[in-house]
Amino acid sequence: MKTPQAAKRLLRCAAMRLVDLDRDMSDVIPTGTTRDSQYVFDRMTRATLAATHPGPGRRILDVASGFGQDAIELQAQGAWVVGAEPSERMMAWTRMKSGEASGSVPAWVQAWGDVLPFADDSFDAAFCKGALDHFDQPDTAIAEMARVTRPGGRVVLTIANYDSFTCRASRAADDVEELGLKRPMRRGRRHYDVPNDHFTRYDLELMREQLSAHVEIDHVEGLSLAWGLPLWTRSVGHLPEAVADTVLRGLDWIAGRAPALADVLVLAGSPKRNKSTSGDGVYN
Numbered sequence: 001m002k003t004p005q006a007a008k009r010l011l012r013c014a015a016m017r018l019v020d021l022d023r024d025m026s027d028v029i030p031t032g033t034t035r036d037s038q039y040v041f042d043r044m045t046r047a048t049l050a051a052t053h054p055g056p057g058r059r060i061l062d063v064a065s066g067f068g069q070d071a072i073e074l075q076a077q078g079a080w081v082v083g084a085e086p087s088e089r090m091m092a093w094t095r096m097k098s099g100e101a102s103g104s105v106p107a108w109v110q111a112w113g114d115v116l117p118f119a120d121d122s123f124d125a126a127f128c129k130g131a132l133d134h135f136d137q138p139d140t141a142i143a144e145m146a147r148v149t150r151p152g153g154r155v156v157l158t159i160a161n162y163d164s165f166t167c168r169a170s171r172a173a174d175d176v177e178e179l180g181l182k183r184p185m186r187r188g189r190r191h192y193d194v195p196n197d198h199f200t201r202y203d204l205e206l207m208r209e210q211l212s213a214h215v216e217i218d219h220v221e222g223l224s225l226a227w228g229l230p231l232w233t234r235s236v237g238h239l240p241e242a243v244a245d246t247v248l249r250g251l252d253w254i255a256g257r258a259p260a261l262a263d264v265l266v267l268a269g270s271p272k273r274n275k276s277t278s279g280d281g282v283y284n
């Protein structure tokens with residue numbers, strides 16, 4: 001049952017679908033340009049890959065594999081990996097990247113997340129990192145990830161939290177400036193505004209709600225705190241590396257205890273077998 005608040009956030013235009021398969025999404029793949037960004041992106045990768053329980057012989061699906069770097073890393077650890085990505089341009093980048101990789105490389109499949117071209121129970125784990133908010137049908141994609149993952153396997157979602165401490169603090173500061181001090185509204189995208197290539201504004205409640213329809217959640221992890229707060233981002237860049245690292249780890253520890261406030265959320269669990277996840281035979 002959706003709460004009215006969650007239902008409101010889920011409102012979106014029916015029948016909206018971006019089918020520009022030639023779209024270059026490389027600009028939406030985050031790159032660590034500041035010390036706190038670098039920390040959060042590394043942390044996101046490490047936590048996501050760990051939650052798939054990687055290892056030799058594991059069959060793992062990377063949904064929205066982007067450049068394919070995560071799939072390549074898991075394959076290098078001995079897993080058998082498939083990267084699924086709809087954009088032809090991203091696939092071209094991926095093939096270039098996997099051409100540079102040594103050893104065996106993942107299998108690349110062009111596919112939307114909500115219509116995965118795999119039989120039921122094909123994988124030991126399926127993950128989607130930093131991409132679900134770009135999907136126009138994220139709930140269907142989650143159902144698909146659960147369907148193609150075997151019972152007892154892992155479904156892992158990693159996503160930015162738009163109700164983080166950072167978003168709340170930035171919004172409060174803007175409210176003071178704009179409403180209290182009557183300063184003109186800031187132009188451009190604010191930290192807590194979702195970019196316009198996102199369909200959904202995720203927070204812990206909404207992620208739990210969408211994932212729990214198809215997955216028995218047993219892992220909720222909050223990563224990083226205060227990422228992108230202007231004063232903090234500038235300060236951490238000037239701190240000696242060891243000090244900065246200690247503080248970033250300390251904030252990360254707090255995020256781990258209060259995931260609702262964390263910058264990034266990792267949720268995982270094993271697939272439920274219900275009507276929406278037991279295959280209808282279409283892709284078998």
Ligand SMILES: C[S@@+](CC[C@H](N)C(=O)[O-])C[C@H]1O[C@@H](n2cnc3c(N)ncnc32)[C@H](O)[C@@H]1O
Pocket residue numbers: 025028029030063064065066067085086087090111112113114128129130131134135136137
């Ligand atoms: C921000 S990138 C993330 C890529 C990768 N997971 C990473 O962590 O670097 C988002 C990716 O989602 C893909 N994407 C967008 N809509 C999708 C959909 N409906 N199904 C599957 N992938 C989609 C885009 O093509 C893009 O490569």
